[in-house]
Amino acid sequence: IQFMKTKGIWPAAPRDTVVLSHVERLPDGRYLNVTQSIEHSGLPPRDAEGIVRMDAKIAGQIVGPSLDGNPGKCRVIQVADGDLRGWIPKSVIGFIATKAVPLSFKTLDRIVSELPKATESAAILLAESSDTSKGKAAAAAAVAAFRRPSLSIVTSPTAPSAATAGVVARRSGSSTPSFLTRIRRVLEWWSPFMITVLFAMRAWKEIKLRRAIAAAASGGGYP
Structure with missing residues (x-):
């Protein structure tokens, strides 16, 4: 596990x-x-x-x-x-x-x-060793031979x-999320909507700019 x-x-x-x-x-x-x-x-x-x-x-x-x-x-x-x-x-x-x-x-x-090249898997030897001391010794030898200090x-x-x-050791602490954690969770939840809103705002600005250019080109001047 x-x-x-x-x-x-x-x-x-x-x-x-x-x-x-x-x-x-x-x-x-x-x-x-x-x-x-x-x-x-x-x-x-x-x-x-x-x-x-x-x-x-x-x-x-x-x-x-x-x-x-x-x-x-x-x-x-x-x-x-x-x-x-x-x-x-x-x-x-x-x-x-x-x-x-x-x-x-x-x-x-x-x-x-x-x-270094190896022909035996230390993980396999360890998995197959079960509770036998001979198998564990073979696995330990394979691991020791495979290691390289450098x-x-x-x-x-x-x-x-x-x-x-x-x-696994876990630090005990308050179950209340920290301020930064709250911000992260809010931003993560809102990110798809934020991207959509920003895209819509950018598209609207582009439309307004094109309308202004078209109006200027037709002689009407900028609004």
Whole structure:
């Protein structure tokens, strides 16, 4: 079980989600990772804080050998079906679908190319180890062999941070939204209407300007 949260970029509000993930090795040797949103008593929706709870219908990856048989590459099939909830500008959704996701794959490919090659998945070994000490020892050895002290981890302010739900610590505080949170919620709710009103005002100014130009051209002068 994982809890993930992303920072909001105005006018969109911050978002979070709680998901149940499962990883296993398929009979043909490929790796499967599947995720779905769940409800968790320890991590209820945080509407009072202005945080929108996303819903992952189904998401995951299947990782296997590359089609050309290159031992240094793998083929990843990714599926993502979810609802970001709340209001998000269509331009942002379009950017995520057409730009952000492809760029994330390119970034992942660059990072993975700098890591030491591995033929065993530490996550799979850990999932298959169950309660056996031998399996846990093998998984720990795989993780230790994979780590590299010189590797630097770069975090993004908009990237989701994941943590195991059982160890998530939350700060207790007043349930009353802060002044800034109230403003954010009002602006988020009003954003579609604000955009419509601004567009209408701009169109009306353009119409008035064209009428004035037409009147001047006909000799009537400006009103």
